[in-house]
Amino acid sequence: MKRTPLYQVHKTLNAKFTEFGGWEMPLQYSSIVKEHLAVRSTIGLFDLSHMGEIDVRGQGANELVQKLSTNDVGRLTDGRVLYTLLCNETGGIVDDILIYRYTDNHYMLVVNASNIEKDLGWVQTHNDRGTEVSDESEDKTLIALQGPKSIDILEPLVSDQSLSEIGYFRFVLGKVAGIPTIISRTGYTGEVGFELYVSAKNAEHLWNALYPGVIAADGEPVGLGARDTLRLEAGLRLYGIDMDDNTNPFEAGLGRFVKSKKRQFIGRDALLAEKKRGIARQMVGFQMLDRAVARAGYAVYQADKHIGKVTSGAPSPILKCSIGFASIISQAIPDEKIDVEIRGKLHPAKIVKVPFISTGT
Amino acid sequence: MIPENLKYMESHEWTRQEGDIATIGISDYAQSEIQDIVYVELPEVGTELTQKTEFGVIESVKAAFDLYAPVSGEVIAVNESLLDAPEQVNESPYDDGWMLKIRMTDSAELDALLDADSYQAHIEAEHA
Numbered sequence: 001m002k003r004t005p006l007y008q009v010h011k012t013l014n015a016k017f018t019e020f021g022g023w024e025m026p027l028q029y030s031s032i033v034k035e036h037l038a039v040r041s042t043i044g045l046f047d048l049s050h051m052g053e054i055d056v057r058g059q060g061a062n063e064l065v066q067k068l069s070t071n072d073v074g075r076l077t078d079g080r081v082l083y084t085l086l087c088n089e090t091g092g093i094v095d096d097i098l099i100y101r102y103t104d105n106h107y108m109l110v111v112n113a114s115n116i117e118k119d120l121g122w123v124q125t126h127n128d129r130g131t132e133v134s135d136e137s138e139d140k141t142l143i144a145l146q147g148p149k150s151i152d153i154l155e156p157l158v159s160d161q162s163l164s165e166i167g168y169f170r171f172v173l174g175k176v177a178g179i180p181t182i183i184s185r186t187g188y189t190g191e192v193g194f195e196l197y198v199s200a201k202n203a204e205h206l207w208n209a210l211y212p213g214v215i216a217a218d219g220e221p222v223g224l225g226a227r228d229t230l231r232l233e234a235g236l237r238l239y240g241i242d243m244d245d246n247t248n249p250f251e252a253g254l255g256r257f258v259k260s261k262k263r264q265f266i267g268r269d270a271l272l273a274e275k276k277r278g279i280a281r282q283m284v285g286f287q288m289l290d291r292a293v294a295r296a297g298y299a300v301y302q303a304d305k306h307i308g309k310v311t312s313g314a315p316s317p318i319l320k321c322s323i324g325f326a327s328i329i330s331q332a333i334p335d336e337k338i339d340v341e342i343r344g345k346l347h348p349a350k351i352v353k354v355p356f357i358s359t360g361t
Numbered sequence: 362m363i364p365e366n367l368k369y370m371e372s373h374e375w376t377r378q379e380g381d382i383a384t385i386g387i388s389d390y391a392q393s394e395i396q397d398i399v400y401v402e403l404p405e406v407g408t409e410l411t412q413k414t415e416f417g418v419i420e421s422v423k424a425a426f427d428l429y430a431p432v433s434g435e436v437i438a439v440n441e442s443l444l445d446a447p448e449q450v451n452e453s454p455y456d457d458g459w460m461l462k463i464r465m466t467d468s469a470e471l472d473a474l475l476d477a478d479s480y481q482a483h484i485e486a487e488h489a
Contacts, residue, residue, distance in 0.1 A: 027423075028396075031396045031397050032396070032397055032421075032422045032423060033396075033397040033422055036422075225422065225423055229422060291399070291400050291444065291445075291447070292400060292402075292420075293399065293400050293420040293425065295425070314422060314423075315399040315400070315420070315422050317422070322399075343402070343418065
């Protein structure tokens with residue numbers, strides 16, 4: 001298993017570890033609930049070094065990322081970030097990623113840990129104009145600060161920048177604690193926050209610079225356990241769980257990130273044909289009506305008819321009940337009442353709007 | 362915290378004997394490992410349990426954990442308050458967090474369980 005440059009730091013903090021996407025990552029430090037609530041009320045500090053970064057630059061860079069993206073990269077200006085899907089020729093989702101635009105011929109693709117090699121291969125396969133594509137995952141460390149106190153905690157460490165001027169899904173190249181950093185107003189929690197990309201050799205220095213402020217603000221270091229419950233409450237999908245190569249964006253409820261007017265991209269024709277034919281499945285958010293916990297893979301019923309399965313499910317520390325995503329048949333269902341089969345018994349749930357909670361990014 | 366007067370399973374359930382009645386719960390070590398307990402599923406009164414077979418489930422935020430019966434017998438009481446307040450298992454694993462009372466069919470089954478010292482050694486081995 002791969003270890004992040006901050007592995008020893010996590011050891012010292014007595015983290016419990018878990019395997020994720022080939023990495024040995026902190027699962028939790030204190031408790032998942034405590035860490036989750038810290039992010040919602042104050043601030044949390046995350047090591048997300050397992051995420052991959054692919055640099056795309058030079059001749060044809062713009063055309064290459066456009067060709068690969070379901071979302072319209074042409075809408076980006078310098079210093080902006082775009083959420084997009086990469087689809088294969090049949091419309092299946094290769095990955096869901098962020099694209100950072102430095103300039104119109106220089107981009108950074110931030111990809112899921114388990115997909116780094118697949119994505120790199122995918123980008124290279126379609127790189128027919130000799131664009132420079134390099135995997136920077138080894139050298140780039142990603143540390144995130146998420147929560148309503150993020151600006152207060154980070155501001156004193158940033159010298160030449162006013163953080164409140166960095167809008168949501170924008171980034172700047174600045175310095176944090178003297179270290180060259182890509183300061184990105186993004187995150188996977190639904191809260192105000194920043195994702196900080198630094199060279200791996202500076203990872204520990206940056207973590208140690210941020211940590212005291214986080215603790216002083218009653219914040220917590222946060223592991224992947226709470227990262228999962230935070231993203232779920234915020235209504236955000238997880239690649240490999242809620243979608244994969246055999247799921248198209250419409251089935252994953254991500255149709256709004258498919259911009260097919262006046263542009264070509266890989267998978268476009270298949271997706272348009274699919275849409276014309278009618279999408280077989282839909283993704284819905286649901287909330288359990290008793291205390292039972294719905295988890296991935298559990299069967300979903302309506303009026304005793306099997307209509308699909310849970311893709312993500314967990315107890316929500318904020319709502320104090322179990323929530324999740326379910327992939328169910330698309331045809332109109334009579335009402336929001338469904339049942340989830342848990343250990344052979346049906347438990348009542350209802351379909352609800354996502355995000356499950358309102359947050360402020 | 363491992364009370365001397367209880368018997369333990371390797372799967373971390375404890376048993377307190379009073380005559381032919383056994384009270385059952387999970388150990389302090391188990392609750393601290395599981396953490397953040399949000400749901401406890403227990404059998405109904407009248408259910409017949411067999412030693413070392415599953416009788417219920419505990420759910421934390423992260424995962425579900427099966428519960429195993431330390432002894433055979435009939436369930437004569439269930440701690441219903443855990444349905445609404447499962448966190449009692451975290452807060453008070455040996456008292457408020459008890460789960461079942463069983464009328465034992467064979468109290469000699471208790472001899473197959475671990476005493477406090479053996480359980481302590483088992484935890485240390487599991488941690489090593």
